[in-house]
Amino acid sequence: MTTTYLAGQYDVIVVGAGHAGVEAGLASARMGAETLVLTINLDAIAFMPCNPSVGGPAKGVVVREIDALGGEMGRNIDKTHIQMRMLNTGKGPAVRALRAQADKFDYQHEMKRTLENTEHLTVRQGMVERLIVVDGVCKGVITNTNAEYRAKSVVLTTGTYLRGKIIIGELSYQSGPNNMQASVELSNHLKELGFDIVRFKTGTPPRVNGKTIDYSKTEIQPGDDEPRAFSYETTTFITEQIPCWLTYTSPETHDIINSNLSRSPMYSGMIEGTGPRYCPSIEDKIVRFNDKPRHQLFLEPEGKNTEEVYVQGLSTSLPEEIQRKILMSIPGLEASKMMRPGYAIEYDAIVPTQLWPTLETKKIKGLFTAGQINGTSGYEEAAGQGIIGGINAACKALGKDPVILDRSQAYIGVLIDDLVTKGTNEPYRLLTSRAEYRLLLRHDNADLRLTEIGHNLGLISEERYQAFKNKKAIIAEEKARLASVMIKPTEEVQALLKERGAGELKESVTAEHFLKRPEIHYEDIAAMTPPEQPLSAEAAEQVEIQIKYDGYIAKQMLQVERMQRMESKKIPEDLDYFAINGLATEAKQKLSVVRPLSVGQASRVSGVNPSDISILLVYLEQGKLAKIAES
Amino acid sequence: MTTTYLAGQYDVIVVGAGHAGVEAGLASARMGAETLVLTINLDAIAFMPCNPSVGGPAKGVVVREIDALGGEMGRNIDKTHIQMRMLNTGKGPAVRALRAQADKFDYQHEMKRTLENTEHLTVRQGMVERLIVVDGVCKGVITNTNAEYRAKSVVLTTGTYLRGKIIIGELSYQSGPNNMQASVELSNHLKELGFDIVRFKTGTPPRVNGKTIDYSKTEIQPGDDEPRAFSYETTTFITEQIPCWLTYTSPETHDIINSNLSRSPMYSGMIEGTGPRYCPSIEDKIVRFNDKPRHQLFLEPEGKNTEEVYVQGLSTSLPEEIQRKILMSIPGLEASKMMRPGYAIEYDAIVPTQLWPTLETKKIKGLFTAGQINGTSGYEEAAGQGIIGGINAACKALGKDPVILDRSQAYIGVLIDDLVTKGTNEPYRLLTSRAEYRLLLRHDNADLRLTEIGHNLGLISEERYQAFKNKKAIIAEEKARLASVMIKPTEEVQALLKERGAGELKESVTAEHFLKRPEIHYEDIAAMTPPEQPLSAEAAEQVEIQIKYDGYIAKQMLQVERMQRMESKKIPEDLDYFAINGLATEAKQKLSVVRPLSVGQASRVSGVNPSDISILLVYLEQGKLAKIAES
Ligand SMILES: Cc1cc2nc3c(=O)[nH]c(=O)nc-3n(C[C@H](O)[C@H](O)[C@H](O)COP(=O)(O)OP(=O)(O)OC[C@H]3O[C@@H](n4cnc5c(N)ncnc54)[C@H](O)[C@@H]3O)c2cc1C
């Protein structure tokens, strides 16, 4: 072995340029930290190894949150999508979600270009094999070309590459996603450093040539006519859209799979890794829900300039031979030509309870991890962690306070809190049901929740910040105005109510009150009593939602306050739980592992009961009293 | 090991979708043969692992030849270049050459799209590991997913993937180009089948971020203002061009390299493969031409939407550390940031004398090889072989006669004849000096040489063919007209001659005669005596070149005739050279290996002397006499 050479000195090094890595690198550099992003292959920056899409329930909100913090995912997909839809428009605002189909090649190229053109950011191809750790502090990384890069903090975002192994039926070989190089040495090194590692797996469906699909047997799924955007900064919209198509598995599909389970690596024992419950393979779905007569399959184009079509819902690691039979059993795909087989991939991940909520590892100071390496699955989950990891790595390097989002502030907060507090024994996916304050964590209000934080970090431009403050002021003014202006039971009002099938207005009410009626929308009010300046659609939406759901929101805010009271009761990092009399043994053990930073977080650790929390509260209180007595 | 499954039955299977594979697959499918193209990674179709450019001396002519045969390279680069230049415009027509900078991503995507949309063509991701060979005949291939594809002929175009190994300084690992999967099993299998394999190597320079280049220290190299195209079919031209830049190595560069030769894998003995003499690495250039004070380096953008810049001339496998020092020693690159290091790659190739001039292997019927696997280097060399390999594989499958281009018809003919007749002990690159009939193998007349062949094969559309015949007729007519119309020594004529610094016209001459004067161009004649319809620029160019160089061309045509007389003297494939009395032992051995198909080819086999040829001629003549006597 040759000695290393000093290849550079940075504030922050980000290892990986997947969805987590790019957000981490961009956030750090934009905060002014000299940042190096290293990736195994420069041609796969922000590569989408699976579904060519961004957003959807919960995930779409995360994209907006990233955007409100000054991240890139929203802006990038706004520039490179082939279709966009708002989901659940018929339902309440808490479950609405934007979802875009990406041109996956454009998405990569555009993201790469952004990285290349960002000040304080250097992006370089390189395979990291070791970390430089001195006295429990991470000082940099070493690559396979013997380059030694030093930094004040390091963020690992290695995705599914750590000891990656691809599996298709009886075939398996060491590989990262899409036949890229796996990252073997780094994984071994993390084990040497004492990290607890788990083995997870995920999978992807076959791709077929769109020219060979009989779309007449499928249902069209067009994009929305109304232009949509993820980013609050987007002002030009893509108008040409490409549809997706819906088809279903057939009874024959189910027969084929059932009679070939013995050749499935998932059931033959060949796959050791734990797969994602919420993105199951088709064989999994058919075994687990064997009474379901059919499963939805969406045919999603991979881009504008390719004929490859992604068969969403058909993730599989069955042998190629069976995959082809399965395709032939699906309406519309009978004569389709498979272009690439689906495959499963196994990889190493870190047990995320080894992390602080800042995403710094407890074991090694200055070392952060973000993305799939922390046991999650999904691009948005990765990107959401990436931006927080990047921010905190830069904060550490620049001597600033870290940023921790709590469960009431953002889905990203829920995600990270779940990971570091509860851990996960399977690839973790964000779901709306994971958030207790769903009505607060809406798609429409991500900017109101997080722009201030992004701006404080220097990640939101002054121009955008002014526009944001302006919007906030307009909303407040209009809400105040509607609280004072009266709607009278005039003939027109009664006529409108009748038309909407609503009860008569008995007496004059404030416009605010009137707007709470489910049949009435802000536009109705604005028509009756127009504001001086008409409101933007976004501001109008806020006024309506904030007034209409006021009661529910207030109720959740109360819960949040309760939660925050517990969250504000800090616990020292190095508290000796075994010294606390009365704590159950399980609680002692679990709390010693997780080392929660607040009583709130402690209460969410699995195996910790309310009685443990009471004891802990008393103990902390006494400690404080003791300290006061001492001083 | 599981048993294979029958995955499909085709006329032709092409293994590989690099520059050779795509031409082979497209030609075969367009000829109506059901064709399967298999490639390790669908995202790397027509991938350019090295210079982002197409064309140049000799190579540019090959692109035109491919186009005249109905191939894709010319059309594809016409759609996806960022700059185009005609080289050597000041020199004679034999050395003029078009060269384009490619947007390498667009180039790939466009080529992939063409494959996806071609009738009779299936393109699929798959790793071929074995051939199905029955009684010396290739019947198909088997992939690592146990898919068995049957076909009447198979073309291998595996490029630099066979047992590929990447080397950067002290680091080396198994890999195809650009960290893609290497093809290991197939290489072992070819050895098992008895093929002679050689180990070659090639290399690529580092890429730097264009934003970090100080272009003020370099010279701009813009594209031509005049729109240019490779394909005779192109009618719309790209107008926005991006410049390249020229810089040089410095004395410091040379010092750095000289003092680090001990760490060069080329000189330390780590690299076993033989490198390309005409694309040497920078360390090679500095060692071999150590009196040269500096070497040219062209800075070539890799595309429109990337900041990556290719440093042409700086191919290297020195350690990354040294590569970075080298960059810093180059004017304009002092502060440049390296994005990827250069590397060398070693790979297995087939000894090409194991092939017939059709590119079919002698050992296994129905098995063809084309491209870098045959020991060449370069995209155009690969594509030129690819189209011939594809054509002949399809001819074989469809029961048609094979196509062999001779050395007077095309650079492709020279290339293939050199390979199969002389072999090569280093990566073979096409150079104008390899062609003895350079004046015939021009850039401007590729269509006149080859369109007829392409059309006969069904690779040239009727529309294009009519336009071609039309052009030919116009040229002939105009030449006939100029041979009869007289230019008189009028005042204007003398004035023109004086202006051009040429001698006076003594007496009336035919326009043809007048055009032979070096100072006179076709436009001058057309101004004096206009044709009924003005000629297209291309037709006018032909008229001028054909008349002006008539003498030289006629002389070369005479040589060609002599050559063709020898070429028409056929030799049976299975001739027993050891039974021929008087042949030198070396000739016996060499001829038994190459098994030339004609006396012409025999005369080019290295180690075969004119006296051997005389003996061979007599022997063949006697054989014929003997047959006549027998009958
Ligand atoms: C086959 C497959 C199927 C999937 N299916 C789904 C699905 O159905 N649903 C879903 O939600 N998610 C799915 N995913 C997960 C989703 O792709 C990931 O969650 C997401 O890409 C993770 O982003 P990331 O940034 O954490 O990692 P990645 O996008 O994997 O990026 C990792 C980055 O780290 C780099 N890297 C790794 N090791 C090193 C090293 N040693 N040195 C330098 N660089 C290194 C890589 O080059 C890469 O740039 C799937 C992934 C795969 C591969």
Ligand SMILES: Cc1cc2nc3c(=O)[nH]c(=O)nc-3n(C[C@H](O)[C@H](O)[C@H](O)COP(=O)(O)OP(=O)(O)OC[C@H]3O[C@@H](n4cnc5c(N)ncnc54)[C@H](O)[C@@H]3O)c2cc1C
């Ligand atoms: C690092 C590097 C530097 C180079 N430098 C130069 C240079 O300076 N000058 C120059 O003229 N040329 C250079 N070349 C060579 C040039 O790139 C090649 O000549 C050209 O790409 C060869 O084309 P090809 O079609 O023969 O092979 P490739 O373009 O290599 O394509 C091979 C194809 O075969 C497929 N394949 C391989 N094995 C299998 C299998 N078992 N099953 C299925 N598919 C398979 C691959 O997926 C790929 O699609 C360089 C190449 C490399 C890699």
